[in-house]
Amino acid sequence: AMMRVRVPATMANIGPGFDCMGMALNLYNELEVEELESGLIIENIGRDSEGLPTDETHLVVRSMQRVFEAVGRKPGGIHLRVTTAIPVSRGLGSSAACIVGGLVAANELIRGNLNRQELLELAVELEGHPDNVAPALLGGIVVSAGEAGDTSYIRFPVPAELQTLTAIPNIELSTSAARQALPKEVPYADAVHNVGRAALLVAALMQENYTVVEKALDDRLHQPYRSRLLPSLDHIYQQSRTKGLKALIISGAGPTLAYLLMPQTRDSQQIFLDLLAETPEEWEVLTLSGDN
Ligand code: HSE
Numbered sequence: 001a002m003m004r005v006r007v008p009a010t011m012a013n014i015g016p017g018f019d020c021m022g023m024a025l026n027l028y029n030e031l032e033v034e035e036l037e038s039g040l041i042i043e044n045i046g047r048d049s050e051g052l053p054t055d056e057t058h059l060v061v062r063s064m065q066r067v068f069e070a071v072g073r074k075p076g077g078i079h080l081r082v083t084t085a086i087p088v089s090r091g092l093g094s095s096a097a098c099i100v101g102g103l104v105a106a107n108e109l110i111r112g113n114l115n116r117q118e119l120l121e122l123a124v125e126l127e128g129h130p131d132n133v134a135p136a137l138l139g140g141i142v143v144s145a146g147e148a149g150d151t152s153y154i155r156f157p158v159p160a161e162l163q164t165l166t167a168i169p170n171i172e173l174s175t176s177a178a179r180q181a182l183p184k185e186v187p188y189a190d191a192v193h194n195v196g197r198a199a200l201l202v203a204a205l206m207q208e209n210y211t212v213v214e215k216a217l218d219d220r221l222h223q224p225y226r227s228r229l230l231p232s233l234d235h236i237y238q239q240s241r242t243k244g245l246k247a248l249i250i251s252g253a254g255p256t257l258a259y260l261l262m263p264q265t266r267d268s269q270q271i272f273l274d275l276l277a278e279t280p281e282e283w284e285v286l287t288l289s290g291d292n
Helices: 061-070 094-109 116-127 130-138 173-181 188-207 209-216 224-227 231-242 267-277
Strands: 003-012 023-038 039-046 077-084 140-148 150-156 163-167 247-249 257-261 284-291
Touching: 003 094, 003 257, 023 039, 023 094, 023 130, 023 163, 023 284, 061 077, 061 094, 061 116, 061 150, 094 116, 094 130, 094 209, 094 247, 094 284, 116 130, 130 140, 130 150, 163 267, 173 224, 224 231, 224 247, 231 247, 231 267, 257 267, 267 284
Parallel strands: 039 077
Antiparallel strands: 003 023, 023 077, 023 140, 140 150, 163 257, 163 284, 247 257
């Protein structure tokens, strides 16, 4: 029988929490794995799966190999089936899902006994930053920080009243391009602005106190730079400010946008949908809840 692992999509940053906050969503990739005597068989099924490799360069396999290396043991061969629902290069953590799925599956397959913290460190090493892999591994909202090999985190559930109206455009944006768009330095005032907002956001979400969430979402470290990368994002971003639509964020590195639905913002969601319709892009809009 094949062993199954299900990994959620993740929304990193959540506005001001650049590289340190992320939320798991109820959209999943699934891996099925079994040990073979020898060889490597990979089946890629589902969304955006056409371009995925069918050899050892597959990110899931590279992540599995990282576990075999860490544990010092490996199976004879592997049969892997990857069923994807998370769109690729859209800012919803598809690479984090492959990494975490591969690590967890490999650990189960060889009974590696790596614990959560050890799996998290391997995931951070492979991904480069913790904000997608941590919630992909742990579920919920995860706040994380640290150095290589020493990641600290606090996890708490996504409040039931919080959902995201997630708008996925039919264009891709690589994380590296979206990171290159960021400045080398920022004004001190902008850094202070974000520290306050990020701290406020975490406290508000933990207490499920929505009164300050819209104010807390205001980011000056990445979204103003990234929105300029695509005319449609720029238009929506500028217009949302003019119209006072504050619950709008770029999901991860983009280009997916998310409007956070909570008691205060539900009535304004049509304004967001209307802004999407003003652009030439095609947007797939999903109402997603947290994965806890
Ligand atoms: N924090 C990362 C970024 C998440 O915004 O670049 C995307 O991988």
